[in-house]
Amino acid sequence: MNMLDTTTIEKPTLSVDLTANPYERDFPLLASNPQLAFLDSAATAQRPACVLDAQRDFYERLNSNPLRGLYQLSVEATEAIEQVRVRIASFIGASDPAEIVFTRNASESLNLMARSYGESFLHAGDEVCISIMEHHSNLIPWQQACARTGARLVYLRPDDQGIISPEEIASKIGPATRIVSVMQVSNVLGVENPVASIARRAHEVGALLVVDGAQSAPHLRIDVGALGCDAFAFSAHKLFGPMGIGVLWARREILEKMPPMLTGGEMIDWVTETDAGWAPIPQKFEAGTQDAAGIAGLGAAVDYIEGIGHEALAARESALVAELAQRLGELPYIRIIGPADPRRHIGVVSFNVCGVHPHDVASILDAQDVAIRAGHHCAQPLLTWMGIESCCRASVALYNDRADIDQLIAGLDTVQRMFNGS
């Protein structure tokens, strides 16, 4: 039985005109490829011109090594980074900008938690609890941390609609659990996991909760306080920002007791021939020269999202994904992977075409200018557990419209005719 909280799935879907597309023109790649139906934003989003401009602007106007120089240009470069740090803190509802660590991507953020926190504080007999739907980036780091410390990795498993039940949470998170790490939104099933309930249970047993927000930050308004998590990771490139920039937020007391993962320039207080002391957070975790232009680009991406407004963005994306799931569900030769309810999909809909391998589907769609993802989606344990080898995935962002979905559906019709002859 599903313990569905129906209040959480009411999303505004009526007031959005999916035929109109006022956003596509903001994205140079899409504007110059009008024939392309880009339905792979869950892998990486396209970038609006304002983000590309911000990166170029950094190099043209502010280029100097942040934190190092005592001259005006370097001071301004440093300020540019620190302003984005403040911006990101408010974007995810964190009160202290020092709790924002810039990394390369969500993977690196999660590795930092697993290596630095996990390997410092886990012991034999402890348990780490993750879900079976984790992306490899929130799975392998914990596997490794467990292997190195003797801790045990325990999996939360969803029901056939992708829902992790309260009973499952209560039975898997227990007295031996030290760390819980879950994705807020699944990159395969598209479901939103019950993070607030997981947080309550984790804290009840004295465990720490890490949230992988790679797929949620692009679609949902994030409030780390309301989520009740202790750490939150996401990538810039999935929310219209540059590739190569990620964020780790964690509560100050956690970051302060974590050792640095990388050491070197700009992360120290002092160095002698035999020892070194670390800079305060967040610099302790930011060894070497940061991708300052990328950070500026991330700031511009957040400005872009907030300029549109989370409500407008969520309404459009919900309407798009609901239409996508609905239309796919109407095709008799399509099997949707994940919840049957279109409103439960956030950003992504995974599916298989009966009797056709996902790579063939993707290739045939590609020939019709439809870009989707096909494969195991870096979630092999989930697919193995579900008994499938691979699947197709279409994902949306605000720059998609009904024509993109029409193009996908027409493309799938070609796949069906080529392989199944009808």
Add this chain to the structure above:
Amino acid sequence: MGLNEIYTAALMEHNNHPDYKYALDGATCTHEGVNPSCGDDITLALRLDGDTIEEAAFTGHGCAVSQASADIMADLITDRSTEEARALCDLFLAMIRGEVTGEAALAPLGEAAQLKSISRMPARVKCAELGWRTCMQMLDEQLRVVS
């Protein structure tokens, strides 16, 4: 790239009705090949008599390109010596990498030469290669054991 160049009637026929996709009884050697990027796998089995491949068959799962390519390969290497089969694998992989393009040079590949256009589809190269790579690895092991 036209779809029909890749998904030819012959390829679809090999995919839908493979002649060599079955579990081989009395296999002398088997080898598993995996495409890490897509999770596809293939287990190739050979029955050798001396250095002659008397029978070749495969099991596993993958896309139409990988399945058809493996089926075509199994047909090609049957009744060949391991040395000959090894050389054919090399030639096929060179064709897929775009290094050998001449019709005469590719003639020994027979029907497999029709997969040449895959060399212009980087996303599918690994699919076409799976069976051949697996065969090459297995033959290298065999030839090492013998020598």
